[in-house]
Amino acid sequence: MTSGPEHELDVVVVGGCGHVGLPLAIAFADRGRRVGIYDINDHAVKQVGGGQLPFHEEGAQVVLDRVLEQGSLEVSSDPAIISRAEHVVVVIGTPVDEHLNPNPHAVTRSLAETLPQFHDGQMVVLRSTLYPGVTAGVERVFAEAGLSVDVAFCPERIAEGKAMVELFALPQIVSGRTAEVRERAGRLFRSLTDTIVELEPEEAELAKLFTNTWRYIKFAAANQFYVMANDHGLDFDRIRTALATDYPRAADMPGAGFAAGPCLFKDTMQLAAFTDNSFVLGHSAMLVNEGLPLYMVSQLEKKYDLATLRVGILGMAFKAESDDIRSSLSYKLKRILEFRARQVLTADPYVRVDDTLSPTEAVLAQSDIIVIGAPHAEYRDLPIEVPVVDVWNLRGGGSTI
Numbered sequence: 129m130t131s132g133p134e135h136e137l138d139v140v141v142v143g144g145c146g147h148v149g150l151p152l153a154i155a156f157a158d159r160g161r162r163v164g165i166y167d168i169n170d171h172a173v174k175q176v177g178g179g180q181l182p183f184h185e186e187g188a189q190v191v192l193d194r195v196l197e198q199g200s201l202e203v204s205s206d207p208a209i210i211s212r213a214e215h216v217v218v219v220i221g222t223p224v225d226e227h228l229n230p231n232p233h234a235v236t237r238s239l240a241e242t243l244p245q246f247h248d249g250q251m252v253v254l255r256s257t258l259y260p261g262v263t264a265g266v267e268r269v270f271a272e273a274g275l276s277v278d279v280a281f282c283p284e285r286i287a288e289g290k291a292m293v294e295l296f297a298l299p300q301i302v303s304g305r306t307a308e309v310r311e312r313a314g315r316l317f318r319s320l321t322d323t324i325v326e327l328e329p330e331e332a333e334l335a336k337l338f339t340n341t342w343r344y345i346k347f348a349a350a351n352q353f354y355v356m357a358n359d360h361g362l363d364f365d366r367i368r369t370a371l372a373t374d375y376p377r378a379a380d381m382p383g384a385g386f387a388a389g390p391c392l393f394k395d396t397m398q399l400a401a402f403t404d405n406s407f408v409l410g411h412s413a414m415l416v417n418e419g420l421p422l423y424m425v426s427q428l429e430k431k432y433d434l435a436t437l438r439v440g441i442l443g444m445a446f447k448a449e450s451d452d453i454r455s456s457l458s459y460k461l462k463r464i465l466e467f468r469a470r471q472v473l474t475a476d477p478y479v480r481v482d483d484t485l486s487p488t489e490a491v492l493a494q495s496d497i498i499v500i501g502a503p504h505a506e507y508r509d510l511p512i513e514v515p516v517v518d519v520w521n522l523r524g525g526g527s528t529i
């Protein structure tokens with residue numbers, strides 16, 4: 129299929145005010161593409177259109193300022209903007225529900241709702257992390273509507289906070305049913321990155337889920353080793369550092385810590401659902417990673433009369449230097465401590481969406497024990513007078529509890 133009639137916009141990003149949609153949209157705009165954002169979140173649309181990032185993303189503010197100034201980015205909550213674009217990139221959220229079930233219909237339903245905005249000759253690029261088979265489902269939606277639209281699946285693989293570097297540095301996996309579709313999607317992404325890797329859609333869907341699940345399982349292995357060592361009074365981080373010294377085969381062993389956030393856990397659960405919940409390794413990883421906060425509290429109870437003590441948690445985001453609290457295990461830790469400790473105080477210099485947070489100094493002044501929840505760099509050398517639980521060994525004082 130050719131690219132059809134002239135379009136006012138090269139790309140519209142559906143879900144373009146989100147954590148991965150926004151960096152992608154401004155990256156395309158900064159590389160000379162005429163870009164539109166369509167998002168159902170009115171507030172975020174106003175923020176982005178007014179030059180404000182709805183969340184922290186390193187290096188993104190300067191690019192947003194530049195593309196708005198150049199007039200190469202348009203932001204809208206009106207789906208009609210879709211009809212003006214040659215390429216429509218879909219990067220809406222695809223979370224699992226409270227019972228850990230994926231929603232295989234999220235992307236197809238959102239496209240079905242905006243179907244009147246599409247016309248022959250457009251290219252739809254799916255970029256959300258998809259439950260396997262969703263690309264084929266989207267192809268069916270357009271075929272049944274009689275629309276001749278190219279459908280590609282090109283998964284996003286950046287890590288939050290590094291998008292403005294990784295969008296240009298990481299290879300892009302591009303998948304589509306035909307060589308022409310893959311070539312067309314490849315042309316779009318070559319404006320960002322040099323290396324394009326081609327797959328069939330079903331292979332690419334699994335490639336993305338395998339990538340995140342692999343990482344999640346590695347974190348679980350490290351956390352399980354941590355528990356093993358700690359149960360014997362040994363410091364996992366000291367052992368890990370020693371075994372990896374000048375030994376490349378073990379250099380990728382991660383440290384212990386909260387493996388959380390909006391992607392790794394839910395994508396492991398998507399894969400579990402795909403294998404009819406017989407994914408023993410994935411479920412075990414989930415139990416280990418999600419079990420770490422409770423293990424930490426149980427260890428503290430062995431050492432202290434926790435019910436009489438105030439515990440402060442420093443770092444509520446799901447990872448260092450982030451303001452994103454989605455699926456953060458610091459909140460799981462907080463909830464457990466609320467049952468077991470006298471009082472729980474929390475702080476995070478990045479997080480803006482939790483009005484129960486206190487300033488770091490207040491938490492330090494009032495707490496009998498401090499737990500590092502997210503290893504923000506500014507906690508590394510912070511003077512702390514009371515005992516510190518630091519499974520990350522951020523402060524170099526050891527990781528044992």
Ligand SMILES: NC(=O)c1ccc[n+]([C@@H]2O[C@H](COP(=O)([O-])OP(=O)(O)OC[C@H]3O[C@@H](n4cnc5c(N)ncnc54)[C@H](O)[C@@H]3O)[C@@H](O)[C@H]2O)c1
Pocket residue numbers: 142143144145146147148149166167168169172219220221222238255256257258284285286287288390391
């Ligand atoms: N966050 C990450 O680090 C990361 C990395 C790689 C891939 N992903 C994947 O990217 C996808 C998006 O994740 P995210 O973290 O950016 O989510 P997000 O919730 O931050 O962003 C999603 C955006 O889509 C908008 N939206 C929701 N439904 C919509 C609809 N029907 N039409 C238009 N806009 C709609 C929301 O308002 C929001 O702004 C997910 O599939 C996720 O797994 C995320």
